[in-house]
Amino acid sequence: MQHAPNQLVARDRCATCPIRERAVCTYSSEDEIARLEQLKYYRTFAPGQEIAAAGETTNFLGSVVEGVVALSKTMADGRRQMVGLMFPSDFIGRPMREAPPYDAVAVTQVRLCMFPRQRFEALLLQTPSLERRLLEMMLDELDAARDWMLLLGRKTAREKIATFLLIIARRVALGGKRDGVDGLEFELPITREAMADYLGLTIETVSRQFTNLRKDGVIVLRDARHVRIPDFAALLDAAGEDADGGVIA
Amino acid sequence: MQHAPNQLVARDRCATCPIRERAVCTYSSEDEIARLEQLKYYRTFAPGQEIAAAGETTNFLGSVVEGVVALSKTMADGRRQMVGLMFPSDFIGRPMREAPPYDAVAVTQVRLCMFPRQRFEALLLQTPSLERRLLEMMLDELDAARDWMLLLGRKTAREKIATFLLIIARRVALGGKRDGVDGLEFELPITREAMADYLGLTIETVSRQFTNLRKDGVIVLRDARHVRIPDFAALLDAAGEDADGGVIA
DNA sequence: GCTTAACATTGACCCGGATCAAGACCTTCT
DNA sequence: AGAAGGTCTTGATCCGGGTCAATGTTAAGC
Numbered sequence: 001m002q003h004a005p006n007q008l009v010a011r012d013r014c015a016t017c018p019i020r021e022r023a024v025c026t027y028s029s030e031d032e033i034a035r036l037e038q039l040k041y042y043r044t045f046a047p048g049q050e051i052a053a054a055g056e057t058t059n060f061l062g063s064v065v066e067g068v069v070a071l072s073k074t075m076a077d078g079r080r081q082m083v084g085l086m087f088p089s090d091f092i093g094r095p096m097r098e099a100p101p102y103d104a105v106a107v108t109q110v111r112l113c114m115f116p117r118q119r120f121e122a123l124l125l126q127t128p129s130l131e132r133r134l135l136e137m138m139l140d141e142l143d144a145a146r147d148w149m150l151l152l153g154r155k156t157a158r159e160k161i162a163t164f165l166l167i168i169a170r171r172v173a174l175g176g177k178r179d180g181v182d183g184l185e186f187e188l189p190i191t192r193e194a195m196a197d198y199l200g201l202t203i204e205t206v207s208r209q210f211t212n213l214r215k216d217g218v219i220v221l222r223d224a225r226h227v228r229i230p231d232f233a234a235l236l237d238a239a240g241e242d243a244d245g246g247v248i249a
Numbered sequence: 250m251q252h253a254p255n256q257l258v259a260r261d262r263c264a265t266c267p268i269r270e271r272a273v274c275t276y277s278s279e280d281e282i283a284r285l286e287q288l289k290y291y292r293t294f295a296p297g298q299e300i301a302a303a304g305e306t307t308n309f310l311g312s313v314v315e316g317v318v319a320l321s322k323t324m325a326d327g328r329r330q331m332v333g334l335m336f337p338s339d340f341i342g343r344p345m346r347e348a349p350p351y352d353a354v355a356v357t358q359v360r361l362c363m364f365p366r367q368r369f370e371a372l373l374l375q376t377p378s379l380e381r382r383l384l385e386m387m388l389d390e391l392d393a394a395r396d397w398m399l400l401l402g403r404k405t406a407r408e409k410i411a412t413f414l415l416i417i418a419r420r421v422a423l424g425g426k427r428d429g430v431d432g433l434e435f436e437l438p439i440t441r442e443a444m445a446d447y448l449g450l451t452i453e454t455v456s457r458q459f460t461n462l463r464k465d466g467v468i469v470l471r472d473a474r475h476v477r478i479p480d481f482a483a484l485l486d487a488a489g490e491d492a493d494g495g496v497i498a
Numbered sequence: 499g500c501t502t503a504a505c506a507t508t509g510a511c512c513c514g515g516a517t518c519a520a521g522a523c524c525t526t527c528t
Numbered sequence: 529a530g531a532a533g534g535t536c537t538t539g540a541t542c543c544g545g546g547t548c549a550a551t552g553t554t555a556a557g558c
Contacts, residue, residue, distance in 0.1 A: 073399045076491045081402040083395035094392075096385055101392050128377055135384045136345055142387060143343075143350050145394035146332035150322045152401035153330040153449025157545065192506060200402025205545055207507050224506060224553085242325045406515065441536060454515055456537055473523090473536060 012042060017113070022089035023063040024137060027129040035123065039115050045106035051092065052104040060114040061093030061121075067110030068189045071102045072197060082198040083148075084141070085190075087171055091137055095121060107190050152200045155240060160199040161209040162238035165219065169229060183220075185228040192224075213238065261291065266362070271338035272312040273386060276378040284372065288364045294355035300341070301353040309363040310342030310370075316359030317438045320351045321446060331447040332397075333390070334439075336420055340386055344370055356439050401449045404489060409448040410458040411487035414468065418478060432469075434477040441473075462487065 014020060014033050025036055042065070045051055051069060052058045064086050071084035083102055086092060092112065094100040115123075124130050151163055172186040188195075196203045213219045218238050220228040229235050263269060263282050274285055291314070294300055300318060301307045313335050320333035332351055335341055341361065343349040364372075373379050400412055421435040437444075445452045462468045467487050469477040478484050 071395075073395065075399070075403065075489060077489075079403040081399040083398045094388065096388060102395060125381075128380065131377065131380055131384060132374075135380060135387065138384065138387045138391060139343065139345060142391050142394060145391060145398065146320075146322065146351060149332045149394065149397055149401055150324070150330040152398055154324065154328040191504090202546060203506080204508085204547080208545090211507075240324060240326075440534095451516060452536080453517080453538085457515090460537075 013037075014040075017065070019063060019065055019089040019113075023113075024091050024130060024133050025063075027133045028127070029129065032127055032129060035127075036115070039119055039123070040113055043112050043114055045110040045112070047106055047108055049106045049110075050103065051106055051110070051112070052100050054101060054103050055099050057098045058093065058100055059117050061091070061095060061117050062112045062114035064088050064090050064092060065111040065113050068107040069110055070105050070107050070190070070194060070197075071100075072105070073102050080197050081200060082194065083145070085198060090141075091134065093117070095124065095134065107194060157199075157201055157205050157209050158212060158238060159240040160201060161195075161206065161213060162218070162235055163241070164195060164199060165227060165229070166235060166239050166241070169232075169235070183228050183230045184232065185222075185226065188225045188227060262286075263289075266314070268312060268314055268338040268362075272362075273340050273379060273382050274312075276382045277376070278378065281376055281378060284376075285364070288368055288372070289362055292361050292363055294359040294361070296355055296357055298355045298359075299352065300355055300359070300361070301349050303350060303352050304348050306347045307342065307349055308366050310340070310344060310366050311361045311363035313337050313339050313341060314360040314362050317356040318359055319354050319356050319439070319443060319446075320349075321354070322351050329446050330449060331443065332394070334447060339390075340383065342366070344373065344383065356443060406448075406450055406454050406458050407461060407487060408489040409450060410444075410455065410462060411467070411484055412490070413444060413448060414462075414476060414478070415484060415488050415490070418481075418484070432477050432479045433481065434471075434475065437474045437476060 014025065014037050017023075020026070025033060028036065040062075045067075054073065066088055069086040069090075069092060070082050071086065072080055072082040074080045085107075086104075092104060124134070151160055155163065168186060168188065169184055173184065190198070192203050192206045195201075196206045199206065210219070210221065214221050216238075217230070218234045220230060222228065263274065263286050266272075269275070274282060277285065289311075294316075303322065315337055318335040318339075318341060319331050320335065321329055321331040323329045334356075335353075341353060373383070400409055404412065417435060417437065418433055422433065439447070441452050441455045444450075445455045448455065459468070459470065463470050465487075466479070467483045469479060471477065
């Protein structure tokens with residue numbers, strides 16, 4: 001880190017915040033932002049570091065500014081299922097409840113814009129613009145969770161991998177790092193193990209399906225973490241999506 | 250039906266509404282209720298009847314008053330996954346979006362308290378108490394969806410069935426129909442096929458696991474639709490839950 | 499350079515749940 | 529009563545993905 005934790009630098013001001021237009025504060029007015037600015041603080045987490053633990057009182061809520069956070073549930077015998085993958089602007093934490101029902105772990109280097117839980121919840125009650133945006137975001141997450149239920153319950157391993165790649169591809173495209181005309185290339189933010197946890201598979205099956213998709217020409221692997229999509233339609237097809245998905249193409 | 254659709258009867262008044270204390274209107278004041286009362290209308294649906302279709306503009310939102318509604322997604326080739334099972338007081342519809350991303354179908358005879366979508370959304374913007382309750386309900390649904398992701402991704406067929414029975418048992422217990430000390434008995438609100446869609450299984454596997462649980466004494470079947478739980482702890486165990494779940498026991 | 503450890507791939511084999519097929523049970527209709 | 533159709537159960541077989549095990553790859557540390 002290049003500066004003391006509480007020292008303000010340019011990127012710490014909400015006005016220049018990279019997620020100002022998409023995070024929970026999107027609809028907040030100038031003076032609402034001012035109030036949030038008093039409350040907020042930043043913290044960074046190293047890859048693998050725990051951000052919050054299931055069932056344990058958590059005294060903050062906040063937004064992902066940089067990096068990727070995994071939410072997951074673990075059964076008594078160790079079986080684990082990831083239930084959310086949070087990217088910049090996503091909101092972390094369970095308002096109106098002391099403890100989250102899942103673990104939150106930093107997958108990459110993560111930077112969080114955090115608020116003390118109780119004070120944020122109090123502010124929420126007085127600030128309809130915050131509440132509205134939060135409702136909107138939770139509705140989107142609920143939709144995403146339901147898409148994921150379809151994937152977990154009904155898709156084949158191959159379709160699961162393809163769908164995952166689609167989601168990452170779209171995230172990347174939104175992030176503006178769009179490549180040349182002839183294909184989208186991006187880095188996978190998570191390990192094979194994390195993918196397996198996310199997709200309800202084992203590491204081995206994940207690996208095998210990567211190999212299959214590569215052999216079939218749906219993806220090109222520069223190395224294990226760098227994927228290129230030469231033909232987006234082929235990926236859509238492999239994912240078992242009705243070819244609605246012009247989101248990028 | 251015993252009365253004309255728009256004729257007010259006792260059960261149509263919000264004050265005596267069976268879900269007044271749990272639905273989206275829970276936090277609404279007397280005059281907010283009055284406004285809702287002007288907007289609302291009731292409709293009943295027969296088992297199997299479609300309430301809303303994925304991707305099609307839907308001009309209402311509302312609460313389940315009686316009966317059970319299934320939300321599900323279907324892939325192009327017919328594979329189907331249920332993504333929600335809605336009971337009385339649950340909220341149906343996707344605020345802030347024209348069309349829902351899933352189908353909604355009446356599973357039993359259903360009675361809905363409905364609001365015209367646009368007028369409800371307008372009211373929502375002016376009524377923090379509605380918005381707060383809706384946020385709370387969506388957060389709960391998100392938690393439930395994530396529990397379901399764990400089930401779909403990691404549980405065995407036997408655990409899936411046991412978990413489903415647990416959920417129904419808890420719903421029933423909340424509904425107050427608690428039985429004698431030596432066991433809880435209830436009626437399954439949905440067919441084997443709907444269970445299969447919910448649990449990411451086939452009908453045959455559902456049927457076989459019912460048989461297994463019966464042979465193991467975890468459940469007693471009066472007939473295919475009536476289940477008795479002689480030993481709640483055994484069911485908890487079969488569901489693979491950490492024995493937290495004192496919710497009933 | 500070598501060692502170590504995390505991450506990833508590949509192969510051999512197995513098993514849980516899907517598929518295919520038959521039949522039982524229960525309403526409702528004629 | 530008999531027929532018809534929906535629902536559920538059971539059996540035989542198959543296969544996708546899990547499990548177990550070995551090997552390859554990469555980067556960090558000494």
